[in-house]
Amino acid sequence: MQQCRGVRGAITVDANTPEAILEGTRLLLAMMIRQNGIEERDVASVIFTTTPDLTAEFPALAARQLGWMQAALLCGHEMTVPGALGRCVRILIHWNTDKPADQIIHVYLRDAERLRPDLSSLPPVDWDELERWIQSHLNPTPQPSARTSSRSDSRAASSEQKTS
16 A cells, blocks of 8 residues: 655755756765655655755756656755754655655765764665766756846846836
């Protein structure tokens, strides 16, 4: 009988840049998908959070880049807690599955392993093969958001229309 299960994961990224956030999030999400056999059609929703020091990109874009176009995605920030791990992206997938909770594989990568050392031992990973899998699933349509340039462009266009 299917139940909705939570699949957790976290990864740290090197910098507050769109590239670093998306690369790390894609890697984490791909590992969560592959370790558990998750298919988008069985996903109820996904919550992505970042620590407050990561603001350059929405991490949910990584899921769109991997072809998850129908899943409900939400981004937010973690609470600011003194001494908390920085530059960290977390994912919580709400997954409809027959697997019991004790068979779910939660994924903690890079410095995020220290968040849950009890859940951080993964089977051996062929990182080159995982990267090939990510590349084969990349959707060329979703691009990094251009929030700043889009707003500037629309304001400039609006200003030009007013002066014409």
